[in-house]
Amino acid sequence: MSDSDQPVTQRIIVLVSDSCDSNAALEAAARMAGRLGAELQALFVEDVNLLRSAGLPFAREIGLTSATVRPMSPEAVEQQLRAQAERSRALLERIAQRMNIRSSFRVSRGNVESEALGSARPEDMLIICRADHRRRGGSRLSDREGRIVSAAHCTVMLVGERQPEENRAVLVLYANTARGRRSLALAASMARDAAQPLVLLLPPGSEAEHDRLAASAREWAQTHNLQLRFRELGHVDAAALLSALRQEEGDSLVIPRDAAALRDPHDRLLLDEVDTPVVVVP
The missing domain is CATH 3.40.50.620 (HUPs)
Structure with a gap:
């Protein structure tokens, strides 16, 4: 990056x-x-x-x-x-x-x-x-x-109205694209400055594709002294993102604007169902 x-x-x-x-x-x-x-x-x-x-x-x-x-x-x-x-x-x-x-x-x-x-x-x-x-x-x-x-x-x-809690993770839906990298960089800034864990959500793909995505993120993270953890998603719809937020006890979610959960009118409920801050990167 x-x-x-x-x-x-x-x-x-x-x-x-x-x-x-x-x-x-x-x-x-x-x-x-x-x-x-x-x-x-x-x-x-x-x-x-x-x-x-x-x-x-x-x-x-x-x-x-x-x-x-x-x-x-x-x-x-x-x-x-x-x-x-x-x-x-x-x-x-x-x-x-x-x-x-x-x-x-x-x-x-x-x-x-x-x-x-x-x-x-x-x-x-x-x-x-x-x-x-x-x-x-x-x-x-x-x-x-x-x-x-x-x-x-x-x-x-x-x-929303929910007050943030300390030490909860910042989650980012990651892809090795220009928009995905901007999303990662912003999420990293948010997590680093608040000393929060940073969790990368990897979209569905093969093991080789996940390995390439993780390697590209780790390479960037090492140069910025950041620790990452990864979570592989079976889907990238609203239900999957909400589930990851709850299981990771996320403080906020960063997603690119072209994410499927924002394109699909039904999945736009993601923005309506959760009091967690949702950050949309153009």
Whole structure:
């Protein structure tokens, strides 16, 4: 693996919204910024679609705890968004100070998906919190979040509400391709900086193919003073990856965007069934 295969993440961008736990998203982003020595930027998007909807004559909102139905207005929604942005800004400042990382907070107005994709450069990492399914009563991975994962030119990390635990492994689905090597390099950075085990998941193949894959990874790992362990997979669908995560007690999973578990609509449930952070490498 050449040095050009190694990711140099300069900035972590975390998308903050009303659809997830901002504290969980910011904490996860701050930890990643600390691991990779990157700057952290929180992006709060005032959703124009929400503001437009609030201006419709039949628009109503239901109180989360009171179940009271009341009219919506653009002015009230704007006030709520400003208040939420200020809470998120204050939270970011506290977390950044505690973890001693560089941070900034930016507010934009527009389409959430477009603003998120337009803000990220190829060398960035974009962190998205899975929407709170308890509010939506269904799937946690929204269509919008799925489109961001598919369209982003940078690495995307999906986080849930589960807090990480020490000494749990970072798992990476490995192939000896440019994208596979980038995935390995990023996973190695994450594991090394947090002193975690690194587990390479080898896709189905012959014994000779597995030997070649393992040899290419070991050669690279020796030059970077890393210890690896390997796990051979019978399949690379969502069920197999979830099983490996559970059995290896994984802290996070790094996968290339062309992985079968992301191409198959049914296997996309991988991103919905696990609170473990999933990192998708373009």
